[in-house]
Amino acid sequence: MKLVAVIFLFSLISVDLNPVSANFFPNISSIPASIIPNGSVWDAFGALHGCRRGVKSQGLASLKKYFQLFGYLNTSYDDFSDDFDEFLESAVKNYQLNFNLNQTGELDAPTLKHIVLPRCGNADIVNGSSTMRSGKSSSAYSANSTIHTVAHYSFFPNRPRWPAEKSQLTYAFAPENQLSDVVRGIFVKAFERWSEVTPLTFVETTTFNRADLRIGFFSGDHGDGEPFDGVLGTLAHAFSPPVGLLHFDGEENWVTDGNFLNGSPMSAVDLESVAVHEIGHLLGLGHSSVEDAIMYPTISSGIRKVELANDDIMGIQELYGSNPNYNGSGSTLNPLTPRGERDTSGAPTHGFALVFGLLSLLLFLV
Numbered sequence: 607m608k609l610v611a612v613i614f615l616f617s618l619i620s621v622d623l624n625p626v627s628a629n630f631f632p633n634i635s636s637i638p639a640s641i642i643p644n645g646s647v648w649d650a651f652g653a654l655h656g657c658r659r660g661v662k663s664q665g666l667a668s669l670k671k672y673f674q675l676f677g678y679l680n681t682s683y684d685d686f687s688d689d690f691d692e693f694l695e696s697a698v699k700n701y702q703l704n705f706n707l708n709q710t711g712e713l714d715a716p717t718l719k720h721i722v723l724p725r726c727g728n729a730d731i732v733n734g735s736s737t738m739r740s741g742k743s744s745s746a747y748s749a750n751s752t753i754h755t756v757a758h759y760s761f762f763p764n765r766p767r768w769p770a771e772k773s774q775l776t777y778a779f780a781p782e783n784q785l786s787d788v789v790r791g792i793f794v795k796a797f798e799r800w801s802e803v804t805p806l807t808f809v810e811t812t813t814f815n816r817a818d819l820r821i822g823f824f825s826g827d828h829g830d831g832e833p834f835d836g837v838l839g840t841l842a843h844a845f846s847p848p849v850g851l852l853h854f855d856g857e858e859n860w861v862t863d864g865n866f867l868n869g870s871p872m873s874a875v876d877l878e879s880v881a882v883h884e885i886g887h888l889l890g891l892g893h894s895s896v897e898d899a900i901m902y903p904t905i906s907s908g909i910r911k912v913e914l915a916n917d918d919i920m921g922i923q924e925l926y927g928s929n930p931n932y933n934g935s936g937s938t939l940n941p942l943t944p945r946g947e948r949d950t951s952g953a954p955t956h957g958f959a960l961v962f963g964l965l966s967l968l969l970f971l972v
């Protein structure tokens with residue numbers, strides 16, 4: 607039992623590597639021009655325009671790693687040469703299906719334009735079982751809609767959720783981040799989006815290690831096998847129930863006022879938009895191919911998207927049921943939406959999450 611406790615403590619320590627004082631800006635005009643990058647870590651993929659099966663082109667090896675990261679290439683795939691093989695073609699086709707693009711199997715302009723968008727670090731396809739559109743029949747319809755809407759929400763494998771007896775979930779922030787009241791207030795609003803439509807409630811606690819949901823900003827490799835990549839690229843990731851970890855890339859330029867009306871710098875990312883998406887993962891939702899859904903994986907910089915779409919609401923209510931006070935008419939919160947939309951994310955449901963969850967459970971049993 608002591609060994610279990612020691613292992614658990616070690617895993618806690620390893621997760622806390624590289625905490626950072628994240629870059630928060632009250633508004634877009636407060637981001638200094640000197641730190642605004644020329645582009646994203648994925649911009650180099652633009653040079654692969656026109657590539658298709660059978661060709662060899664420098665940079666395809668990196669693209670294969672990108673597709674493996676997000677679940678489009680199996681974890682056992684290891685041919686990281688610059689050859690465009692049949693596996694990469696299949697990955698491109700599945701990606702195009704998930705993002706509502708023409709399934710050409712080629713790296714055409716619309717596909718590349720999408721690939722370079724900032725996004726959630728969680729995979730779109732988990733453990734080889736498809737989520738999003740590529741894994742769904744088109745026969746899933748909303749039963750209570752006058753217009754038949756194809757549902758594209760998804761869950762993690764085995765549909766993990768928080769148990770029914772735990773309708774109030776606690777959350778806490780990594781103490782090292784020393785977040786301001788403004789930033790904490792953004793999370794209050796982000797949690798409200800989900801509590802408004804479900805029986806779940808969320809309350810902040812200061813005992814970080816005992817909280818159900820543990821939120822932190824980290825830089826680069828932070829001990830969970832999902833390193834962050836600096837400005838843009840992956841923005842954040844979150845783990846499925848009952849792990850409860852939500853990590854943000856501390857090197858992004860996080861904007862807190864939600865106002866992206868004019869001249870947004872390319873690197874500005876709306877914190878609340880990403881928080882709403884990642885909380886969806888914490889509660890058990892995977893990615894959706896519905897572009898208006900909060901659980902759509904990508905978000906452009908300078909975009910705000912904080913309101914749940916019907917697809918999100920149908921998904922979360924399938925897991926938890928509805929809030930008795932929810933009238934089914936969408937958000938009753940005051941949207942701060944000058945130009946409103948778009949978010950991103952994915953879900954590290956990898957070995958670490960499972961091990962971490964099991965260790966947590968073992969410690970609890972001890």
Ligand SMILES: [Zn+2]
Nearest residue numbers: 828830832853
């Ligand atoms: Zn992480």
Ligand SMILES: [Zn+2]
Nearest residue numbers: 726950951952
């Ligand atoms: Zn995501």
